[in-house]
């Protein structure tokens with residue numbers, strides 16, 4: 001994964017001086033065991049026990065330290081014993097990192113015959129975490145509440161999901177996105193307020209003339225082009241005409257040159273994502289196809305037609321899903337199979353679908369492309385693998401952002417698609433085609449999405465909580481009339497909650 005920095009979360013245990021030094025030693029050693037136990041249970045990166053906190057000064061100091069430390073993705077708060085919550089006001093009010101409230105208890109079972117007041121004093125989260133929860137609610141703080149014993153697999157699942165999102169959030173802060181050219185002309189949904197996006201999500205979108213990219217492409221040396229063509233030959237099923245000695249090998253070499261130039265540009269600027277547009281290709285001989293597909297596979301965000309919001313969302317989804325099975329790609333709802341016994345969506349793009357979602361070895365081909373007015377672009381062609389997945393779309397409603405999610409089930413195409421020269425995914429929408437598309441269109445969801453087998457609705461809910469944006473999910477339980485009401489209520493809620501900062 002390109003430009004992904006090391007992360008940790010800090011387990012911050014709340015207590016107070018009332019208990020004396022002996023019990024506090026036990027509380028600290030229990031906390032160490034919880035942090036080590038969580039780290040060992042499959043956490044995506046370490047959970048580090050930070051310290052016990054018994055005073056406003058200490059809590060404020062650890063929150064400021066978390067704000068300053070670039071490796072700290074967030075805090076996990078746990079009130080092992082009772083911790084009067086006014087001590088937390090100053091610290092949590094100044095905290096700029098996400099936190100999760102882990103409502104757990106060191107001992108799973110009560111030792112019924114032996115239980116005494118010492119045991120009661122050392123296992124007090126039942127009321128200590130309620131005092132904390134009151135303050136979080138009173139201060140209207142965004143957070144995730146996770147309930148259960150710290151060895152419970154469901155607790156691990158929910159906490160580790162949040163940790164992935166906290167790392168994704170950390171990754172977006174200060175992230176740079178390169179935008180070659182502007183938006184596809186007259187398109188609405190791919191537009192938006194880049195100032196609002198930077199203030200809300202922390203990433204910056206900067207425009208570049210495609211000529212800057214073209215000069216990087218021209219500067220690529222012959223040996224590098226040869227090496228990359230050899231890598232293509234090893235990794236993909238390369239069409240005969242594109243192979244060395246083939247009639248169209250020059251097209252393959254040009255595609256490799258574009259990939260190498262794009263890589264140099266993105267690495268040189270420390271970018272985490274990029275957009276292109278077929279309406280601005282001056283100096284490029286092909287619309288970038290395989291280049292974009294392979295850069296996405298390396299973890300770069302991407303948006304076609306200048307779509308910087310989907311680009312940033314895709315980078316976020318790539319970071320969230322990093323290390324999980326299943327790929328993540330840029331996607332577009334392209335065409336429908338409206339069979340009343342089971343309608344399907346065929347998702348694809350002109351070229352730019354990430355090979356991380358491929359069912360088998362992609363085939364590397366060259367075909368004409370009617371738009372862009374350049375030479376035929378080289379692209380990877382494949383079917384996406386069957387399995388549960390989701391599509392997510394971030395739109396700008398003018399006064400706020402809305403994230404729309406639809407859970408889907410990818411199926412094998414009912415028949416082969418020998419004449420379709422692009423990578424594609426075929427899916428069934430949850431709960432059904434009409435409800436899902438009706439809800440998506442009512443909500444204003446875009447044709448471009450971030451598509452993933454690895455990222456779940458829970459991840460995106462955690463992201464919406466951290467970033468303070470609206471999320472509407474279309475899943476197996478969605479009913480259109482209720483969904484439409486949710487949209488109306490959300491209009492009022494987000495208007496009130498945002499106040500003059502909208």
Ligand code: MN
Pocket residue numbers: 304305332349448
């Ligand atoms: Mn498109």
